[in-house]
Amino acid sequence: MSDIINSIIMGIVEGITEFLPVSSTGHLIVTQEILGFKGSDTFEIVIQLGGVLAVMWFYFQTLWQQASNIHSDKEAQRFWMGVILAFLPAAFVGLALHSYITEYLFNGVTVAISLIVGGIVMWWIEGRPQPVQQTTELAHVTPRQALAIGIAQLCSLIPGVSRSASTIMGGMLVGLNRPTATGFSFFLSIPTLGAASLYSLMKDLDGVGEHGLLNISIGLITSFVVSLLAIGWLLRYVSKNSFRGFAVYRIIAGLVILALTYSGFLQVSA
Template sequence: MEIMEIIKAIILGLVEGLTEFAPVSSTGHMIIVDDMWLKSADFLGRYPANTFKIVIQLGSIFAVVVVFWRRFVDLLGLNQFIRGKVNNTIQRLKLSQVIVGLIPAGIFGLLLEDFIDEHLFSTETVLIGLLLGAVLMIIADKYASSVPNTTTVDQITYRQALSVGVIQCFSLWPGFSRSGATISGGVLMGMSHRAAADFTFIMAVPIMAGASGISLIKNWQYFSVDALPFFIAGFISAFIFALVSIKFFLKLIDRVKLLPFAVYRIVLVVIIYFLFF
């Protein structure tokens, strides 16, 4: 195992970790890196790119679990085993609300999976997704309520959860960004930016874990003792940078809103277009 291979794993883990939960589309960034760097330079060498992407995505998922572990304990009904007697009269986000938010994209994802894999995974389609997602984020900020009626994730209604889930379907287009779509949808439905972000991250765990788990089973034959240090380095890198990114993003989102991320996406589209097209 060469040191350069470990450095490569750390770099890709960094890209995944920093972009997975910011509204800039980690899938879009990975496709761009894949098209512009990995394929052209044989960047990963003997290691299968798709398998490695699954591993680093699992690192990002683990970071969300660490940040929101108390919330997941509540959702799974395990709080009584950890905290003792719990006051059930306090309004809390319910697991059923998370499930309602996941249903629309889950259905459309299953129906359109083959079409998306065959036709939408290219730099050109990612640029379209980045641009359209930026437009939605600008619209969300423009029409956001100055006094949101849902300031915390525990105040979310089933109607809001379903509406966010429907808007999440746009993120099936690579580059659109799942977090960008769901946060924008939440804001348009009367949530504060922070409440929408919290709900987005919580919803991310089951949907990403499920997709990664299925992919992991399909690609299990590509794991080997020789590749283990490479995969571990990528996993740890993605976990650390995702952890930092999530905490930083949650502290800023109510102050900076979505506009700076939309501007970044538009600038990225322009740069990639003129550099490579």
């Protein structure tokens, strides 16, 4: 299969799974193995930026308005202080453990177990009684809630857990309703994914040339377009539905990956 087609497939997988609570890293690891496409870390980082750009495009009007009035808009200041507060735990811990995680946890068994456990936790959270008073506006997310979401995001450092799942479920646990928790997760992705991508790119600029500028560009554009569609779809979905469907998918996907790994069909390792 040509690298161009592989780049498109990888971009589609990244775009769909980055913001759905199913783990983009886990799906990319397995997809690479199935395709026999040994993409570099830099390739994956660049197509991940497509998701960041999609969030910025989707919320462009809001971001522009906030940036224009940030000096006087107390709600915008409070909101972005919350986003930064939520970003810091993963920034520090991820930087400290990046090499260890890459070397020891990027494998099929870790991804499978993380998907299954995450699915069970998601099912449990959705089954809990909803609090009488919920946070229904992004501007009303408190620093305490933001920090709790940031701590929950630490779980996503394990491949297969999902950044979206950990932050959305963390938000729901501390009183955000589904749409607000989902929206906060989207905004949190801007510094989280952006910083991770820039850090990794600075460490491996030479990796950009491994697959050619054309292939990387195709993967980036594909990821951007598909991410944009996924963001809009997920916001519509969570306004009327729970995440239990994703919980079931995670458990089934985890069991399948586990079976394929132990059967030798998938030989996913770091």
